[in-house]
Amino acid sequence: MAFTLEQLRGFVAVADELHFGRAAARLKMTQPPLSRQIQKLERAVGAQLLERDNRRVTLTAAGEVFLTEARRLLALADTAPEVARRVSSGSSGIVRIGFTAASTYGILGGLLNDLARELPDVDVDLAEMVTREQVAGLLDEEIDLGLARPPFDAESFGSRLLHREPMLVAARTGHRLLELGRPVTAADIGAEPVVMHSPTRARYFYDLVVGVVPVASENAVHVVSQVLTMLWLVAAGRGIAFVPASAARLPIEGVGFVRLATPVPEPVELHLLWARQSRNPALRRVLEVLERHTVSA
Known part of the structure; x- marks a missing residue:
């Protein structure tokens, strides 16, 4: 036999007052129906609750x-409708965000601070993923929002340009490229050993670099997918690397940076990405908050 919320409220009132008459008056009812509520509750629970x-x-x-449990159940019952309304409106809930490692260099932290300030009841779960993993995660509903590199399927995904930045050449301190006093061109690279982006795990940066600086396969001394790994290899003197400008925020001793000359001054793009079929109400609120972070295309 199940008990009702009215029976719980009757029991709590009697437990507070330790008097059936005062409890009934508090509940704006007469004493006999209150006594019957308590009797039904005790039968449902299977134990005597009051002497x-x-x-x-x-x-x-x-x-x-x-x-103790009755008070907890009543509190849950009282707050459940408000919680449901808040989740439905998107003012609370969970948003799972996938991000590329490079997006953490100055972008992700500020974004999370704004969300915490403006949507304090929305919890954010983070997952580091390369763009292709984010795309799969959005389609499988493993994440709600991505910080990813283009291009994207416009039919499946909504996207918004979040940040744009130049490409830099990272070289060991004292390298000749750092002393040019101007942006580095393809002609300046020559036969320099290069720590190169992976054509599979970091396809966006790979395509961007080879479109500007044709890197001969024999000059690619290492192929990696993470910018931080590139910079450590540069610091070790293994070669130069091509990295987004935000990577210069990383204080890697022995590494300097110079701008790479590119046809587009700021060719590196980072986009907000979400599945158009997403049913998460909190995602809409997050996108509204992040609207002011986007840059003009």
């Missing part, structure tokens, strides 16, 4: 324990 006689009412040991 009562003509002089006083006291809680049994079972009643003391049940009172």
Whole structure:
């Protein structure tokens, strides 16, 4: 047999007042139906919750324990509709964000701070993923929002340009390229050993670089997917690397940076990306907050 919220409220009122008459008055009802509520509750629970006689009412040991749970259940019942409304409106809930490692260099932190300030009841779960993993995660509903590199399927995804930046050449301190006093061109690279982006794990940067600086296969001394790994290899003197300008925020000793001359001054793009079929109401609110972070295309 199940008990009702009205029975719980009746029990809590009697436990607070330790008097059926005062409890009934508090609940704006008469004493007989309140007594029947308590009897039905005790039958449903299968234990005596109150000791009562003509002089006083006291809680049994079972009643003391049940009172704590009754208060918790009533609190949940009172707050559940508001929680449901907040989730439905998107003012609370969970948004799972996938991000590329390079997007953490100055972009992700500020974005999370703004979300925490303007949507404090929306929890954010983070997952580091390359763009192709984010695309799969969005389609499989493993994440709600990506910070990813183009291009994207416009039919499946909504996207918004979040950030644009130049490409830099990273070289060991004292390298001749750092002393040119101007942006580096393809002609300046020559036969320099290069720590290159992976054509599979970092396809966006790979395509961007080879479109500007044709790198001969024999000059690619290492092929990696993460910018931080590139910079450590540059610091070790293994070669130069081509990295987004935000990577210069990383304080890697022994590494300097110079701008790479590119046809488009700021060719590196980072986009917000989401599945058009997403049913997460909190995602809409997050996108509204992040609207002011986007740059003009």
